[in-house]
Amino acid sequence: MIDAALAEGMKSVRSLLVLTGAGMSAESGVPTFRGPGGLWEGHRPEDLATPEAFDADAGRVWRWYRWRLDRVKAAQPHAGHRALAWLEARGGLEAFHVVTQNVDGLHQRAGCRNVIELHGSIVRARCSLSCGNIRPADEVDPADIACACGGRWRPDVVWFGEMLPYAAFTEAGRLTETVDMAWVIGTSNVVYPAAALPRVAARRGITVVEVNPDPTPLTGEVPYSYRMTASEGLDRLARAWAGARGSRFEESGTS
Ligand code: OAD
Numbered sequence: 001m002i003d004a005a006l007a008e009g010m011k012s013v014r015s016l017l018v019l020t021g022a023g024m025s026a027e028s029g030v031p032t033f034r035g036p037g038g039l040w041e042g043h044r045p046e047d048l049a050t051p052e053a054f055d056a057d058a059g060r061v062w063r064w065y066r067w068r069l070d071r072v073k074a075a076q077p078h079a080g081h082r083a084l085a086w087l088e089a090r091g092g093l094e095a096f097h098v099v100t101q102n103v104d105g106l107h108q109r110a111g112c113r114n115v116i117e118l119h120g121s122i123v124r125a126r127c128s129l130s131c132g133n134i135r136p137a138d139e140v141d142p143a144d145i146a147c148a149c150g151g152r153w154r155p156d157v158v159w160f161g162e163m164l165p166y167a168a169f170t171e172a173g174r175l176t177e178t179v180d181m182a183w184v185i186g187t188s189n190v191v192y193p194a195a196a197l198p199r200v201a202a203r204r205g206i207t208v209v210e211v212n213p214d215p216t217p218l219t220g221e222v223p224y225s226y227r228m229t230a231s232e233g234l235d236r237l238a239r240a241w242a243g244a245r246g247s248r249f250e251e252s253g254t255s
Pocket of ligand 1: 020021022023024026027032033034035038045049101102119158159160185186187188189190191211212213214216228229230231
């Protein structure tokens with residue numbers, strides 16, 4: 001159940017920030033990174049998700065990302081994604097944003113418009129040089145990745161050792177410093193700089209709510225942490241939200 005004090009606090013919220021990680025997509029069938037069955041089980045991140053790995057064997061990196069892209073294309077947003085789309089469209093907020101570490105585009109497919117992608121998108125490829133070319137990742141032939149400018153096509157994602165996209169991280173930081181409430185859904189909270197955002201929000205004294213089946217390093221730093229999956233937790237939070245604000249939560253989202 002959602003705590004009565006949290007529901008009471010929802011009444012006056014004007015801006016809500018939702019930070020999501022791989023656990024948000026788990027119930028859609030997209031694997032998480034850490035833990036049993038995670039993408040890093042049996043793989044070393046430095047062999048697949050670094051600029052050095054791409055330089056050493058671009059074909060191997062591309063095959064892994066294309067395999068992940070196929071999983072993402074087969075996945076469908078779940079009730080938790082739709083609850084967030086409902087909040088954005090009907091939650092009565094002045095500002096609603098999702099800041100996600102996920103690269104799968106499921107928030108957008110569920111109908112969320114204000115989505116900030118901190119780690120890029122697996123759906124896109126970009127030139128490894130600065131020509132600025134972008135194309136759908138599934139159009140790239142892993143055996144022929146030459147861009148017309150002389151660069152090489154690479155997944156448009158952030159790899160370990162790389163900077164986050166400047167505009168996305170700046171906007172995420174601004175929101176963290178200004179919103180009235182933040183929800184943190186399905187992230188292990190161990191990869192920086194994204195993991196700094198909920199901590200900064202908590203230290204501002206705003207209400208930070210975590211939803212995760214397992215405790216994380218953030219758990220002890222926030223007032224509310226629910227041991228629930230993303231779909232269950234967001235359904236309950238959205239229902240509490242609607243109850244607190246005198247509206248009706250329709251799980252079907254914006255449609
Ligand atoms: P992780 O795989 O590190 O963590 C996933 C979290 O989701 C864990 O805390 C799980 O307990 C939780 N979880 C699992 N199932 C869930 C469910 N059904 N509902 C809610 N939560 C669930 O994923 P991230 O924290 O997103 O970066 O990882 C952060 C970054 O590390 C990723 O963006 C990626 C990765 O390496 C790069 O590739 C640069």
